[in-house]
Amino acid sequence: MGLNHALVKKVFGDASAYTFEGAPIEEHPNVKMEVRDLHISYGHRLTERARGLFGKRNPDNHKGHERKGRTMAVKNVSLPIYENEVLALIGASGCGKSTLLRALNRMNDSIDGCLTSGHLLLDGEDIYARDLEPELLRRRVSMVFQKPNPLAKSIYENVAYGPRLHGLVSKKGHMDDHVEEHLSKAGLFDEVKDRLKDEGHSLSGGQQQRLCIARATSIEPEVILMDEPCASLDPISTAHIEELISEIRKDHTVALITHNLAQAARISQRVAHFHMGEMLSYGKTKEIFKDEGDEPTHETTRNYVMGTFG
DSSP, X not given: OXXXXXXXXXXXXXXXXXXXXXXXXXXXXXXXXEEEEEEEEEOSOOOHHHHHHXXXXXXXXXXXXXXXXXXXXXXXXXXXXXXXXXXXXEOSTTSSHHHHHHHTTTGXXXXXXXXXXXXXXXXXXXXXXXXXXXXXXXXXXXXXXXSOOOOSSBHHHHHHHHHHHTTSOOSHHHHHHHHHHHHHHTTOHHHHTTOXXXXXXXXXXXXXXXXXHHHHXXXXXXXXXXXXXXXXXXXXXXXXXXXXXXXXXXXXXXXXXXXXXXXXXXXOSEEEEEETTEEEEEEEHHHHHHTOSSSOOXXXXXHHHHTSOO
């Protein structure tokens, strides 16, 4: 069953403004991250013993999620994230997308009562290994949030702070070049080059989000996670961010959440659709939106991308 373009036009406007072909895709990409048999639940605060019995030290034991008072957020999810591609996570609010995204750089660790089991691999290594510090992981897997959150520092320092903290750049002259490089990559340098000492919060919303992306790329991560990066932006700023995402995926792997199906179709190579904590469909963007994959697209996914179910 193909996409109902008449309904898409009714829901989203003129369907000729975009296509559902999906972004260009490599024929044999490498797997950068992999999620295997992932379960995540929330509930009462866990003791260290309980976390050890049911979580990090025994990732194949999912019994802890069955305890009374716990709510499953992600259920038995497995998927690959391919190198230098954009993976779009789609689905209704509360379906587990953000919980999964936060698990990819262990941000859920800071949430009391959050229990994670299963395996999350980065270049084949388990990111929940006991000897891996979360801070070192977040140097390799960076995050851009839905609402722009520049540091309470100058535009220059927003970009320079991370590289300086991680010892990536030491000399002032080299740092100047580094800051310019990443502001330019974010399409922002020409707009702010005469006001680098101004506060990051003095920029417009769209500029702040591009500054946050420049801050994320400045530590040269391998993977960039984005939680609805265009949700609070106007169409022009959204177009800037989408163009930027398409550009930075040449050097980084990107996983993002979006409720904008046209955006997912424009910039992603692959799509994963979630519903009530489960991943119902996963595949190349064109296959998901046009239902042309080897495996039939789940009926709920078809209804979701057609706009008959949200």
